[in-house]
Amino acid sequence: xxxxxxxxxxxxxxxxxxxxxxxFQKLYDQYSSALMGVCLxxxxxxxxxEDMLQEGFIKIYKARKTFDIESGFSFYTWxxxxxxxxxxxxxxxxxxxxxxxxxxxxxxxxxxxxxxxxYKSELAITEAKLLKMVQELPDGYRxxxxxxxxxxxxxxxxxxxxxxxxxxxxxxxxxxxKILQNKIEPIPVPNTNEQIKVF
Amino acid sequence: xxxxIDNIFRDNLGNVQVxxxxxxxxxxxxxxxxxxxxxxxxxxxIITTSVSVLVITSSLVFQNVKKTSNELPKxxxxxxxxxxxxxxxxxxxxxxxxxxNTIDDCDLEIIEDYTIQELEPNSSELLAQxxxxxxxxxxxxSLSSYSKKVTSEVxxxxxxxxxxxxxxxxxxxxxxxxxxxxxQLIETPKPQVHFDSNSKNEIILRENADTNNGSSRxxxxxxxxxxxxxxxxxxxxxxxxxxxxxLTHSKFSIEEDLAHESLLPxxxxxxxxxxxxxxxxxxxxxELDSELENTPTDIHNSNPFEIRPNKRFWSIGIAxxxxxYSNSLNSSLQNADVQRATTINSKSNYLxxxxxxxxxxxxxxxxxxxxxxxxxxxxxxISRTEEEIGSYVDLYEVVIIDGNPxxxxxxxEYVTSLVEKEEEITSGLTNQIDxxxxxxxxxxxxxxxxxxxxxxxxxxxYNHKLNSTGHVLNEVTGVISxxxxxxxxxxxxxxxxxxxxTINRSITERISVRVNPRLRIASSKQFxxxxxxxTNYSGLDINFGLQIxx
Numbered sequence: 001x002x003x004x005x006x007x008x009x010x011x012x013x014x015x016x017x018x019x020x021x022x023x024f025q026k027l028y029d030q031y032s033s034a035l036m037g038v039c040l041x042x043x044x045x046x047x048x049x050e051d052m053l054q055e056g057f058i059k060i061y062k063a064r065k066t067f068d069i070e071s072g073f074s075f076y077t078w079x080x081x082x083x084x085x086x087x088x089x090x091x092x093x094x095x096x097x098x099x100x101x102x103x104x105x106x107x108x109x110x111x112x113x114x115x116x117x118x119y120k121s122e123l124a125i126t127e128a129k130l131l132k133m134v135q136e137l138p139d140g141y142r143x144x145x146x147x148x149x150x151x152x153x154x155x156x157x158x159x160x161x162x163x164x165x166x167x168x169x170x171x172x173x174x175x176x177x178k179i180l181q182n183k184i185e186p187i188p189v190p191n192t193n194e195q196i197k198v199f
Numbered sequence: 200x201x202x203x204i205d206n207i208f209r210d211n212l213g214n215v216q217v218x219x220x221x222x223x224x225x226x227x228x229x230x231x232x233x234x235x236x237x238x239x240x241x242x243x244x245i246i247t248t249s250v251s252v253l254v255i256t257s258s259l260v261f262q263n264v265k266k267t268s269n270e271l272p273k274x275x276x277x278x279x280x281x282x283x284x285x286x287x288x289x290x291x292x293x294x295x296x297x298x299x300n301t302i303d304d305c306d307l308e309i310i311e312d313y314t315i316q317e318l319e320p321n322s323s324e325l326l327a328q329x330x331x332x333x334x335x336x337x338x339x340x341s342l343s344s345y346s347k348k349v350t351s352e353v354x355x356x357x358x359x360x361x362x363x364x365x366x367x368x369x370x371x372x373x374x375x376x377x378x379x380x381x382x383q384l385i386e387t388p389k390p391q392v393h394f395d396s397n398s399k400n401e402i403i404l405r406e407n408a409d410t411n412n413g414s415s416r417x418x419x420x421x422x423x424x425x426x427x428x429x430x431x432x433x434x435x436x437x438x439x440x441x442x443x444x445x446l447t448h449s450k451f452s453i454e455e456d457l458a459h460e461s462l463l464p465x466x467x468x469x470x471x472x473x474x475x476x477x478x479x480x481x482x483x484x485x486e487l488d489s490e491l492e493n494t495p496t497d498i499h500n501s502n503p504f505e506i507r508p509n510k511r512f513w514s515i516g517i518a519x520x521x522x523x524y525s526n527s528l529n530s531s532l533q534n535a536d537v538q539r540a541t542t543i544n545s546k547s548n549y550l551x552x553x554x555x556x557x558x559x560x561x562x563x564x565x566x567x568x569x570x571x572x573x574x575x576x577x578x579x580x581i582s583r584t585e586e587e588i589g590s591y592v593d594l595y596e597v598v599i600i601d602g603n604p605x606x607x608x609x610x611x612e613y614v615t616s617l618v619e620k621e622e623e624i625t626s627g628l629t630n631q632i633d634x635x636x637x638x639x640x641x642x643x644x645x646x647x648x649x650x651x652x653x654x655x656x657x658x659x660x661y662n663h664k665l666n667s668t669g670h671v672l673n674e675v676t677g678v679i680s681x682x683x684x685x686x687x688x689x690x691x692x693x694x695x696x697x698x699x700x701t702i703n704r705s706i707t708e709r710i711s712v713r714v715n716p717r718l719r720i721a722s723s724k725q726f727x728x729x730x731x732x733x734t735n736y737s738g739l740d741i742n743f744g745l746q747i748x749x
Contacts, residue, residue, distance in 0.1 A: 012729075015728065019235070020728065020729070021232065021235065021687075022687065022727055024231060025228060026729070028224060028227065029224075032223070033216035033217060034214070036216070036217045036218065037212070037215035037217050040217055041212060041215075049219075050219055050220060053219055053223055054223050054226055057227050058227065058230055058231065058234075061234070062234070127211050127212060127215055130207070130208055130211050131215065134208065134212065145208075148205075149205045149208055149209055150208075150209060150213055180204055180208070181204055184207075
């Protein structure tokens with residue numbers, strides 16, 4: 001009918017920091033989908049991801065006074081950091097983390113030689129399938145894969161973050177990649193033999 | 200190879216957005232509300248605890264201050280113990296702290312010589328009463344009830360067969376109830392009113408015989424009370440006691456062994472009109488008050504006619520209030536489509552209970568009650584509607600079939616012509632919000648009289664929303680919203696500051712009325728700030744209370 005004005009985003013954040021429940025709900029509406037994506041990557045399934053999301057948002061609400069609006073960091077960046085920390089804690093609490101400290105395996109020469117250039121993964125693989133692949137990784141592999149690939153942490157940072165050695169981090173990442181690579185089976189795409197079919 | 204795999208996942212899942220199920224939000228909102236609720240309860244608990252600690256600490260501080268100010272010289276055993284000492288030596292019934300005995304024959308043994316009693320007042324009420332016909336004087340009595348605890352050795356004698364050199368006076372404290380005693384402020388030497396039947400309606404305030412040789416009513420052979428109230432210096436016989444057995448004893452204690460203390464400079468006389476004793480007595484009290492207050496003493500001398508000698512007590516009461524407040528809507532959000540009164544007028548009615556703790560001149564008051572706040576303001580909205588004025592055929596497509604130029608397909612449709620109409624609708628918005636109100640205030644009495652106190656008070660008021668009905672303008676959506684349907688428009692918690700003056704008027708010893716006009720300023724928003732932006736409301740209200748001292 002008649003629309004008067006929209007809330008200023010900065011005003012919304014100020015309300016949130018002061019503990020306004022409505023502002024918090026609006027921020028949830030705004031960022032929950034993106035943060036749900038983060039949770040899905042760290043969890044085994046959607047139910048766990050939703051638990052992580054809820055716990056994470058509660059921690060966001062409790063930690064609202066630590067959010068410095070004037071610092072220049074976006075709310076999403078700040079909330080995502082809390083959400084990742086919460087996801088890792090959730091995994092430690094509910095999953096059995098196994099970080100085997102194996103030596104780095106020699107990379108399979110076949111796989112190394114296998115070209116992926118022609119993979120039309122973006123066409124053949126849906127986000128849902130890729131997500132499922134990540135979720136099916138062992139918990140330790142998945143966490144390190146997430147931190148390395150999506151959060152751009154180095155092995156040293158991951159090792160400090162999780163309390164493991166850098167070699168363990170490298171080993172776990174290598175295994176994760178190998179598993180994921182095996183799940184992406186190359187198939188010939190019409191007109192070119194280098195294309196793969198993925199499922 | 201590794202880079203490629205990483206990129207595949209990074210590119211596809213890096214910014215993936217998946218809406219969570221609706222129940223996640225529901226659970227989250229419930230959890231956050233629970234956190235807020237717990238936090239509120241915790242805050243209330245902290246405030247309550249702080250107030251309790253404050254009250255207890257203040258109580259102890261005041262108690263110590265009072266003990267210090269009332270500390271007596273060390274040359275008397277009674278002073279050392281801070282208890283009352285009654286001296287009935289030489290057969291002189293000098294005690295106005297009359298033990299009332301329920302024994303019918305009144306054959307009681309009175310304590311003599313430094314008898315120490317521990318006294319605790321239960322209640323007291325001052326009254327005047329004429330003595331029987333054979334004694335035309337006026338007795339000032341109190342319907343007092345005290346707990347007595349004798350703590351020292353005594354020497355017994357029969358008070359009723361004791362003789363006095365002053366045959367013209369008689370003792371009024373003639374029967375004992377085992378719970379008599381004396382004024383609670385017995386630690387402080389204080390004068391008493393002496394009743395002299397022979398002087399016909401005179402109240403005589405006497406000094407201690409040892410220090411006031413000029414006293415016209417000095418009794419011989421015995422230490423005199425500084426003053427007596429009522430009379431108790433004379434010889435008393437059993438018969439005469441029986442005649443006045445309807446009288447109760449005085450509430451004021453006699454203070455013997457205060458020979459070294461001079462409390463009153465001279466006799467105090469006041470003739471009382473026997474036909475109108477109570478009115479006259481009020482005047483006497485006032486004069487005595489000023490007399491005593493102006494008397495320099497080594498020891499702090501309390502007003503002996505203070506109806507409530509104990510300055511620390513609890514009260515409970517019922518209070519009602521009426522308030523008129525206003526607040527302004529945020530005019531920056533007004534646009535051409537919505538115009539409304541910028542001021543919301545609120546009127547409130549309050550009914551509740553309160554308890555207060557009086558510590559000297561300080562009063563701490565905590566209450567709870569229901570407040571109903573009614574608001575009204577007008578809103579004009581421009582309603583735009585479309586009205587049909589006719590229709591026409593709109594040809595939107597012409598298709599010529601290849602090979603058959605004569606066959607043409609024409610796509611057409613009927614289109615209705617509409618005209619937009621604007622209409623201004625003015626709505627009077629009213630709403631009613633019920634709150635559970637918890638007021639807390641600290642007051643200080645600037646003036647304290649025997650029947651009239653006045654001071655100022657300040658504190659906080661917490662309102663918790665119970666119910667809301669009516670309508671408000673939702674400024675974000677621009678529509679008039681029902682408070683029943685969207686309860687979140689009104690915030691559950693509402694805090695205020697309050698400050699004002701408090702006036703107390705005693706009706707009886709225990710019952711008083713209180714009037715408290717005050718300024719009340721809300722410190723938080725009444726409405727959800729994201730949808731209804733307004734200033735904090737403020738205004739004046741007035742509270743009336745009926746208070747009963749415990």
